[in-house]
Amino acid sequence: MTIALRTLLDRSVKKMGKGMNPVVKASALEMVERAYTEGIAVQISAGHRSMEEQAELYGRGRAYSYNGKNYSNVAKSIVTNAKPGQSYHNYGLAIDFFIVSDDGKRAIWTVDSKWQRVAAIGKDLGFKWGGDWSSFKDYPHLEMTGGLSFTQLQAGKEPHLPFKLEKMEMPKTCKGDSLVISIQKTLNSRYKTNIEGDGDYGPETRSALIKGLQTELNQQYNKKLVVDGKWGPKTKSATVALKKGAAGNITWILQAALYMKGFNPGALDGDFGGNTESALFQYQKASKISADNIAGQETWNDLLA
Template identity: 70%
Template structure:
């Protein structure tokens, strides 16, 4: 089965981290979508990197300490010459990318014509590509500096970056997921960012919703912590066609965010929800019994 664009976006958003510049993030997601429409699956492998993370990276292959902490790891090969504060990753202005197999399961690091085409897409969106550097070729690397040096950034100066494209669905997030996030916030007071991306926080919020409903409807005493532990798993009810209510809505929401359309999110387990559930179970190597039991919930939300 071909990897969904939504899956590539979700993985990439998670890897970029919170510290990445908004324009860099939007441009990276636009690059992923444009490449996808041309039959190339792309993911972001890195975005924002803290100074401590940069120190650990610089310490590989060296004896090195930073801010009184030892980051030495001389047994490994050197991977970067950038000390903390000497990488645009440290300021949220750079990303790294790689290609993905059609099924989304394998990373591809071969720098071929497809790789260079993705880099060209990135350059049209305003990125500078590390593959164009003369001394050290950094083929996965894309950056937007706004013309600022490391010294200027370290001094607190902010780059003025501008989108070079019209915002698209991938860059602004999925509207249905935004609606789900708003509903979860309203029902369960989860304070999610309404960004249209299914990441760990949205998954945790859905679990909190399930735990709340199990306590409310079935008199359980589960901790509403958003964690898929043994007590939550044991308390799960089995849903099948004809079921209705808030937990059915959460099932529909989770299926949608995994890329399996259950039809309208109406809290009613009808034929479309059953078909989506069956497809999800087959794709997850589960028994396609069309019942949302413990193992299905485990695959959806654990």
């Protein structure tokens, strides 16, 4: 295959959009990754869909236009039977996928053995597949419902979903990674460190991240840490817990540390948003620490020790 896994993952993240349930999102990406190791290039084409988007989709094939004389169908066929609120996509619990050519340039919609294999991987991860439905088969569709009805979801009930990524191996960034180089440059200028901007995440860069964190904790929280770039119990207990909505240099350090471990928080902008939360969640699951979407002592220790 000439298409890179990272490209397939990045495209999929973009298509799923914001508002995805983190388990569904992480499982979808895991499916893309597992299929890739079996030589199948697959991409997620849709994820979360707002009520407005669902209404628009429902209207397709049902809409009529008037040309002054008579009414005619705008679209030829109906796309979905699901009204707004009646699709698991509306709750970030469903995804659609398609196969792409080995160079990543063409979408392939043939439901063949490759397609079936991807669906099987998805089912293994806890998804239900639209291709198994008896009435209307929806081959690209995978969903996790947690057994909840639309009424329950509309009432704000949160599904409890199975997370089956125990075997997930941690991806590593590779040498020469341009984002790592930019992290190294920022560390050097912001914290007066002197690391080589080689894009390689090694002990030097990790130590610079710790120095950065120690500096910020001293400045922002009046901690009296020795800024030595070494991880120890004092630094660990001085860390602050970060969650969605946090912003600033410490959040940036968290994002950089996650990225170095191979979990992409989206933009390294110092804003703890949905992408950072999802990267954190995936990291916590993969490292078998409590996946609570909060970067607390346990997470900091795991990232930097």
